Amino acid sequence: MLFAFLFAFCYCLSVLAAVSGARITKRTVTPPQTLVIPVSRDENQVYSVMVNMSSNPSPQSFAFAISTSTAITTVAGSSCNSCGGVPSYNPSISSSVQQSTKSQNVSTMNGVASGTLVQENCGLIQRNGSAWLYPNQTVTVANQATSFFSPGVSGMIGMGLAPFEDSPAQNWLLHNPTQLAFSYGIALDPPSSSNSSGSGGELHWLQPDQSFHEGEVTWKSMLAANATNPSNMSSWYVEMDAWSATGSSGFNVTQSGTQLLTFLDPLYADIVFPQGAARSIYANIPGASKHSTSAFAHAWKLPCDSRFSVAVTFGSFSTSLDQSALVVKQADGVCVGILQEWIDQTSTEYLLGSPFIAGLYLIFSYAQNGQGTMGVAARSSKNNRLSPAVIAGVVLGTLAVLALIVIAAVLVYFAWLRRSPTSHKRKVSKSEITPFTDISDSSPSRDSRQRDHIGRRTWLAPNTPDSPDWATTLLSDRSSPNSNTFPGGTTYSESRSSQQYYNNADGNVNSTTSLIQLDTPPPYVNTTTPPPVPLLPLRKTRRLL
Template sequence: MSTLPLFLLFSLLGISNARFAAKRSASPPHTLVIPVGLDENQVYSVMVNMSSNPSPQSFSLALTTSTAFAIFFRLFRLNVTCFGCRISTVAGASCDSCGGVPSYNPSASSSAQQLPQSQDVVTLNGNASGSLVRENCGLLQSNGSAWSYPNQTVAVANQSASFFSPNVSGMLGMGMAPFADSPAANWLARNPDQPTFSYGMALNPPSNFTTDGGVLHWLQPDQSFYEGEVQQKTMLTANASNSNLSSWFVEMDEWSATGSSSSPFNITQSGVQLLTFLDPLYASIVFPQGAARSIYEDIPGASKHATSAFAHSWKLPCDAAFTLTVTFGSFSTSLDQSSLVVKQADGLCVGAIQEWIDPNATEYLLGSPFIAVLYLIFSYSQSGQGSMGLAARAPPSSKLTPAVIAGVVLGSVAVVALLVIAGVLVCFVCQRRSKKPRVRKHSKTDITPFPSNIYDSSHSCNSVQTAYSGRPYSPRAGLLDDASNPTSPDWGTMLLTAGGGTETNTFPGGTTFNDSHDSHANYHTDMHSSAELINLDSPPPYAIPGQRSMPPVPLVPLRKNRRPLDS
C-alpha cells in the first residue's frame, strides 16, 4: 500500500526537477557585441575566422539579410535572374579573377570537410560558383574573442569578378532561407532549450569619413539602443515570382513622400500589399518604377541618370528637399534630403531612391540609408519561422558603463597624482632658489693655518716658500698676525714628522714630539703659552729635514684653551 504513494511522490519530484531544469536552461543568452566595419564603397562587413587551427584564416565578409547562407566569394558578372544565395561563400585560393582579395584555402585547414556538391551563388549584382565545404567558423567580437559556429556550409568560389571592396572576401548570410544552412539554425541545433535565435542591428549611416559601421548585438538585442515599442512583422517566404530579389519579405503598411514649401507635393500609397525586404548589402532604396517616378516627377530638375545591374538612378539638384516616411504597423520613421540626396565625388547629386529595371517588379527594397536610422531585431524560431522588429534608435546614452566609470576614476586619480607631484617639484625648486647659501659661523676657536691649495704635489720642497707670497703667510706679515690685532687668533702648533727619524723639536708650551708616537695624539698646548715665543725658520707646512722628496704634511686646525695632556 505504501509503494504507490512513494512512486507517485518520486514521479512528481522528477517532473518538478525537469521543469525547473528546463526553465533554468532556457534563460536568455548574454549579448555579444560584434563590430561592423564600413569602407569607402559603403559596404558593411564583419570579421570571420575559418578553421580550428591555432592560427585560423580570417576574412572580412559583407553583411546580407536577404539569404541565410554565408558566402565566401569572388563574383563574376553573369546575366542571371535568380538571387536566392544558397550558402556561405568565400573566395577560393585558386580563383585568378577575384581581384586579389584574401582567399580561403581549405587544404590549409585541419577542420575543413570537402563536400561532393557544388553551388552557384547569385546576388542582385552578379553570381559566383564553386565547391562546397563544411568548416568551423568564428565571428569576431569586440573583445577580440570569436563566437564559434562549427560545421558551417561554405561555398568556395573558383571564379568571379569582384564587385565589393578589395578587402571583402565574401558574404555572411543572416536571412531566413534556406534555414538549415544558416548560422541561426546551427546555433539552435546546439541549444535545443532556446526558443529563438535573435540579434539586433545598429548600423551607422553610410559615410566616406569613417570605418565604424556600427554593431550587431548577437544572440540578444540591446535595449539601450532603442526606445519605445518594437513593432514586430512576420517574415513571409518568397514565392517563385520574387525569389530573384530575396528569400523573405515583410508587409509595409504605408509610404508617403512630401515636398518642401518651395516645391510642395504629397504622395501616399497604402491599402495594398507592399512587400518589402531590408538588407544592408545595398546602399540604396529601390521602389517599383511607378512609385519612384511619381516622386521624381514632382521634383524640379530631376532626371534619369544611370543604370546599375538591377536599378535606375535619378539625378537631382543638390538643393532638392523632400521627405520619405514609411510605416510598419504602429511604427513610422522618416528620411529627409540629408539621406535622400547623395552628393557624389564628382559633385553630382543623385537620389537614394531608385527604381527597378524590371517594370513588373512590385516589391520594395530598403537598404542601408533606411536601416541606419532605426534599430532592427531579427528572430528565428526552432522551426525556422522568422520575424523582424523595428524600433526607433535611442539617442546616445549619457549613462556611464562600469568600465567607463573605472576608466574615468583611474584617469582622475592619475591626473591628481601628477598635479601633486608637479606641485611638490615646483615648491622644491622655488625653495632652492629662494634659500640663501648656508654660511658657517666663524668660531673664535677654529684655526685654519693655511689654505688647502698652497701646495702642489708637482712642486718640489724648495718651491713651497713661494706659495706664501700673500696672506696669511706673506713674508711681510709673518707666520702669525700681530697679537695686538683683536681679530688675530692665538696659535698653537703641531709638529709633524715622518717615521724613521729621531729628531725632536721643542718649544715653550708644547711637548717633545717623538716619531714613535702618533702625530695627532702627542701634541700639547698650554693655554698660557705665548705664540710670540714660537720662532720657526719657515712658515708651515713644515718639511722634515733630510726628507725633501716627501710632501709636507699640513697642520690640523687646533682649538684654543686646550689643557695640556699629562705626560
C-alpha cells in the first residue's frame, strides 16, 4: 500500500515537472515590423509599386501593377516588341540572374503575356527609399504580349495565393520558418474621377497597420480555384454572404443564402457581377441601357443623376457604395456604371475591384503550408500618418512663420538703435570725485564738515587706531550667506555693493548706504570724540598739504 502511494506521488511530481518544463521552454515568436510600401496610381487607374531587379550597384527599377488574384510576377523583356514600349528588363546586364529554359503564359482579364522564366534578386521599394529584398524570385520575362501592359507600367507583381511556390510570400516564409504567417494590408486611395494620376495609397508589408482600420476584422478562408479550369479568373475565392441594391425609385434587390464566390483584386478598376444579378439592378434604374463591351464584361449607360447604392456583406462586416463611386462621367459626357456584367453568361463569380477595395481595409495572410485567409475591416476615418504633401505643407508653413519672426526681430532691433542714445546714458559730471581719498593731513583746525559738488553736507567717519580703514572695508570683503537652505535649491548671492561695513568704537559691526548720498550725519558718530577730519575739496590746481 505504501509502495503504491509513493509511486502515485512520484508520478504526479513527474507530470508537474513536465508541465512546468513545457511552460518554461515555450517560445514566443515576435511578429515582424510593418514596412510601408507607397502605391502610385496612373491615368488608367492602375495601382503600382516600384520594384528593383538584379543585385547590381545600379539595379533596374520598374513600376509593377498590383494583383492579388495570382502569385505570378511578370516583366516586359528588352526583346518584346509588342509590350507597348514600356521600360523593359534586360537580363544580360544583371549579375544575379539565373536563366531558365522554361517558358510560361500569364493571363489576366485584360490580356496575355508570354516569355521565359528567370530567377532574379528583387527589392520592393519602401517609403523611406530602402528596398525590401527577396532573392531568387521567379519572374516571367515577356517577349510578346497582347493588351497586357499599361503605359509606364512595366510588369505585374503577383501577391495572390497560387502558384504559391512562385510568390514572394513563400520566399519569405522559407527564410523565416518560425513565423506563423506572411501578412500584408492594403489601404488604397479612391480612384480619380478625372482619370488623373497621383498617390494610390499604401501597402503595409509583413504586418498590417491597425491604425488604418477600426472595429472587428472579419476573416474569410481563401478557397483555392481549380487551376485546370480556364474559366476561373482568379486563383482563389472567398464566400460573400449577401449583397443588396437600393435606389431612389424605391427598388430593393438582394441575394443571400447561396454560394457567392468572390475575389478582390486592385488590378481591375471595375465591379463585375453575374449577368442575372447586374441586370436585376439596372432594370430598376430608369434610362439604363447596354453601352460597351470590354474584353471580359459589358458596361451600362445610365443618366448622370441616377441615385442608387450597392452593399455587400462578409460575415458581420458590411459596406456599401453609392452613385458617387458607382457612376463615372466619361470625357464625351456619357455616364457609365462601374458595376458591370460578365460577357460569359455561365460565370457566377463576383469581382470587387479597386473602387470597392479603396473603401475598406483589406488583409491577406498566408500560412507556412500555403493556406490563405482574407480579412476585411472598416477603414479608419483618421490615422496618425500624414501624407507627404501634408508634411511638406506643415514644414513650409513653419519656415514661413519663423522667417516672419526673424524679420520682425530685425526691424525692432534697428528701430531701437535709431532711438536717441542720450535717453539711455547717464550724464557724466565734468569733475569726477573719488569718494574715498586718503587724508594725510588731519589737523583739527579744519572744519569738520564740507560741502559736496552740489552743495550738500557730507560726513565722513575718522580713521582711528582702534578701527579698520573705513575707506577700504566693503561688503564684498565679507562673504554673504546663501539664502537657500533646501536641498537642490538654486544658489544665488544678493548684490549689496551700495553698502559699507565698519566697526563701531564698541566693536559692533554696522552698515550704512553709500556715504556720498547722505544728507545728515550717520548714527554712528560719537559727539564726545574729536570732530572728524573733513575731506578737502579736490581741484585740478590743488596741491596736497
